[in-house]
Amino acid sequence: MDSLIRFGFTIEEINILMDSNEDISLVSDNDVNEIINILKNNNCTNDTIKNIFICNPFSITNSIIDTNKLIDKLKELGFKNINLLLDSNPYILNKSDKELEKLYNKKKEEGLEKSEIIDFISYNIIF
Secondary structure, three states, X not given: OHHXXXXXXXXXXXXXXXXXXXXXXXXXXXXXXXXXXXXXXXXXXXXXXHHHXXXXXXXXXOOHHHHHHHHHHHHHHOOOOHHHHHHHXXXXXXXXXXXXXXXHHHHHHOOOOHHHHXXXXXXXXXX
16 A cells, blocks of 8 residues: 555545455555556556556556566557557456457457557457
């Protein structure tokens, strides 16, 4: 909890986050800081990170390993501006790299080009 306060969340905001995701109280400060660092390393600003957490409190309790795998998969598939994607669709963080790859392959089998699949994932809250 302390790491969220140090990051700039108010007690009221943290309570709202915990109303949506009670497991936040179980996450260590180190893990919260690691998720924040992952997002910062992908050019997310503090405002973007705050928006991601407020819109998708479950992103705080995601596995660090799974979050890294998902972001790596996004990059592998051709996503360039991860920060913009996460800001506009923070719910994508609830999916695994395998689910993302499965969706990508499904859209490819449907005849969509790589750029069309990226646009589809970017502009549709599909998760």
